[in-house]
Amino acid sequence: MLRQIEGSRAVAETVALCRPEVVCAYPISPQTHIIEAVGAMVKEGTLAPCEYINVESEFAAMSVAIGASATGARSYTATASQGLLYMIEAVYNAAGLGLPIVMTLANRAIGAPINIWNDHSDAMAVRDSGWIQLFAETNQEAADLHVQAFRLAEELSVPVMVCMDGFILTHAVEGVDILDQATVDAFLPPYEPRQVLDPADPVSIGAMVGPEAFEEVRYLAHLRQLDALERIPVIATEFEELTGRASGGLVRAYRTEDAEIIIVALGSVLGTIKDAVDIRRELGERVGVVGITSFRPFPGDAVREALSGASQIVVLEKAFSVGFGGVLSTDVAMSMQGEQYVMRNVVAGLGGRSITRRALEALIADAVRGDLPALTFLDLDHDAVDRERDRMAKTRRSGPSAENLLRDRGALSSSYPRSES
Amino acid sequence: MTTQPVHFYQIGSFAVGNRLLSDDERTVQSSPNRANSIDSGHRACQGCGEALGARYALDAAMRSSGGQIVAVNATGCLEVFSTPYPETSWRIPWLHSLFGNAPAVATGVAAALRVKGLHDVRVVAQAGDGGTVDIGFGCLSGMFERNDDVLFICYDNEGYMNTGVQRSAATPPAARTATTDVVGPEPGNVFGQGKDLPRIAMARDIPYVATATVADLHDLEQKVERAMSMRGARYLHVLVPCPLGWGSASSETIHIARLAKETGLFPVFEAHNGVVTDVAKIRRQVPVQEYLSIQRRYAHLFGKKPRPDIVARIQTIADQNIARYGLVEPASSDQEVHV
Amino acid sequence: MLQVRIHGRGGQGVVTAAEILSVAAFAEGRHAQAFPSFGSERTGAPVVSYCRIDDVPIRTREPVMEPDSVIVQDVTLIHQVDLFSGLSNEGYVLINTSRSFSELGFDDHFRAFAQDRLLTCPATEIALEHVGRPLPNAALLGGFAAFTGEITLDAIRQAILDRFEGVVGERNAAAATAAFEFVINAKEELAHASTN
Helix, strand or coil, X not given: CEEEEEHHHHHHHHHHHCCCCEEEECCCCCCHHHHHHHHHHHHHCCCCCCEEEECCCHHHHHHHHHHHHHCCCCEEEEECHHHHHHCHHHHHHHHHHCCCCEEEEEECCCCCCCCCCCCCHHHHHCCCCCCEEEECCCXXXXXXXXXXXXXXXXXXXXXXXXXXXXXXXXXCEEEEECCCHHHXXXXXXXXXXXXXXXCCCCCEECCCCCCCCHHHHHHHHHHHHHHHHHHHHHXXXXXXXXXXXXXXCCEEEECCCCCCEEEEECCCHHHHHHHHHHHHHHCCCCEEEEEECEEECCCHHHHHHHHCCCCEEEEEECCCECCCECCHHHHHHHHCCCCCCEEEEEECCHHHCCCCHHHHHHHHHHHHHCCCCCEEEXXXXXXXXXXXXXXXXXXXXXXXXXXXXXXXXXXXXXXXCCCCC | CCCCCXXXXXXXXXXXXXXXXXXXXXXXXXXXXXXXXXXXXXXXXCCCHHHHHHHHHHHHXXXXXXXXXXXXXXXXXXXXXXXXXXXXXXXXXXXXXXXXXXXXXXXXXXXXXXXXXXXXXXXXXXXXXXXXXXXXXXXXXXXXXXCCCCEEEEEECCCECCCCCECCCXXXXXXXXXXXXXXXXXXXXXXXXXXXXXXXHHHCCCCEEEEEECXXXXXXXXXXXHHHCCCCCEEEEEECCCHHHHCCCHHHHHHHHHHHHHHCCCCCEEEXXXXXXXXXXXXXXXXXXXXXXXXXXXXXXXXXXXXXXXXXXXXXXXXXXXXXXXXXXXXXXXXXXXX | CEEEEEEEECCCCHHHHHHHHHHHHHHCCCEEEEEECCCCCCCCCEEEEEEEEEXXXXXXXXXXXXXXXXXXXXXXXXXXXXXXXXXXXXXXXXXXXXXXXXXXXXXXXXXXXXXXXXXXXXXXXXXXXXXXXXXXXXXXXXXXXXXXXXXXXXXXXXXXHHHCCHHHHHHHHXXXXXXXXXXXXXXXXXXXXXXX
8 A cells, every 4th residue: 555654664564564573673773763663563463473672782683683583483673884883793694604684774874973874884884794785766665675685585595684775765754555465475475494493303503614615605605696696686577566566676777778878876866866867868968877776796797788888887876995986886897897988986975965966967967078087075075174184284183083074164063955055 | 408419329330320319310411311412522622511511401401391492502612612514513403603692692592482382492592601701791681681581501611711711701810811821910810800690690680590510410400400490581600610721630620610619619509580599508618729729720829939818819709709608507597698 | 846845943843744744745646755854863953854745756865955945943043054045036935933024134035035925924822822832833834735825734634633643633733724724814915915
């Protein structure tokens, strides 16, 4: 049923429809509304049978999920940013043990400096963990991806995280069609574990593996991710046949057929980019967009195919590798080896800085003119940076940079977007 | 009801038992039908107290539950020597996740069993002292606070032995470890530090807290079985001497564990809902010197430059334990136990 | 697309206002998107929320940079926040106050604006009368409906009743109705004034 609801609520209700058996979570902005809603459903009995555990840390959350999943229960948790890092040992552990846990990652910047707003640095921090990482463009897709995630995870015995932009999606109220129980049940059969702790058939899970076999175990994980590349489009197609809407898949192209310039991005910013692209298209500029939904496994072939024909590829991303450049752009470049094109990397939206349509239009105009540098930090206040560098050069005890920059900025709330005038 | 120390007699086989005992008083270990939860062939050191303690505890848990337990193990000696790739010595369902999360993983296992209606399958979590009092402390506190239905067993060999004998918050004062070397004005581990996990567990008022050593098989098995007869968070702290880390003879493991109890350095007791309900009395208090002098981790207290002052401080600790728990029968009337 | 920006302080229901407006629009068969500019939960701090309404799916996720309409729930923000940033000369401004635009000292700022699109409404007083609490958001939404004609009072009332249960919902809906009527009257007076 189509309802006007908050993204977090849509995700919570959809996760409940997936019949999770053990839910454990530790609160962290901006994921709180999701776990509060699921917790309420368990407490009042609308989600049953389900055990909801209030854990003492994110490390405990993922650990509880590991124990539950290894015992054959469908397990779910959610976190963001600092919480993801706090559980990172267990995140790798879950993937290494092949446990099909599903987790919502409400993308949020990682500190220091502490920042509760959206960017993708958290997802990037675990991109090599062996988890599948799917990025939602809208709240509809965020909800839908959870259903697909449980199916994918359990088929392959690989944990899956659904990434949705913190606040921008989690706290936005918009129209989302929530599936009904029968539809989800038809799509998602009960969990049949590949390995399970059962006194009737004892196994040891989690033994040490030495140099003799470690590479093989890791390679098997690699193969499972490659299997995922095959399964993700199939599952998305099946989902579309069942529900009538396209959600998930590997990549999604928009107006790329004759595009000379293609912008590549992850997540909710794709919506704003499409609006900007439409405006520039009216002016005759041949520009298109490719949204990557499956970030891990990285769909190299699909990306390459979608970008073929473009002479300039602009990768716009909400994360970067400090001292080097983009993360997503590096992956895209790897996929484009041997192709003829120019790549431009734009780092934008860090720590929740708004990515405005006008800024994107200006970006496209620059790209059309060939004026984009190899690496741009969108909307960066160069003056503020220069002032701080001067301070640091002049005195040893220059103080915390973050404080200096904020003091520089003055009394305005830092989350309020600056006008274009 | 204080347990009665039992004398063992060699009965013509390798079974540990006493043929004067009735069947229901015999240990699990005396039965050829015991589960052998951790089977022979593991790679523990000769004389390893932890291997012994784990076998005792898990076989008892298996008998209590009719063979229906799932074990969760933290990283540590037990996990490493019991699963040398490509073998496992576990005959029971067993999960090793990480160093610091055994309590939380066990909580997850218990939740899954509950949601699936498998009420007869029980969860035992086990870790060394490091995985309990240090890195596992956060998760353990959560398990206690939620009263999760897990029996958590800490095998305390008073240090990080698997990684080369480093100090943990369970390492006693003056003990030498690789990170508390016997140099400087305070040789070995310093006084005034450490965590008393049994008392911390009692402060949480969980249904059952008990301490035990590998020197008293009957006592340890009974405590496991008592714990298994209850639901909720239960904590068992077992002293397991480590010949390598303690610098003791491998044949001395049980003797040293007994001395730890008889000196008062390791109080053996039971508590229900935060209140001490039973203690194992010390029949004849042994001076700490007798216990310390047979462990090379305390060698610096004796020999050419002895430190009787440090030994005296350790004796004070033993005396305080005896007073606190009422471990020695007073000459006069009843002594209340204040913890 | 209609873009609305609502300014207020934490605890005044600024976020809820945008949400209710979006629910009302949805009930009328339109696409709507509502979201706050986010910050740590803190009463009294400046808060902004946004609502977009359109007849096609709304894709953009940026904050409302060029509002068609600005609602100000707390007039003390005037010197603290750039309330009217990006507002076009044809834009609607609805300010919660019992004073007039002139009394607020806005004559100069809004000289070039369409004067029949600037309105003040004593929403706090209306809320105190009907709800018993100085929470002006429901009233302002009723006023907004009357002012811009972009949404019906019925839809606003229903969205309020869905959001707040029982008596609380009814009282807030009553406040919305009262503010709606106030604005209708104010508009008529403005129209008379300009024709006279």
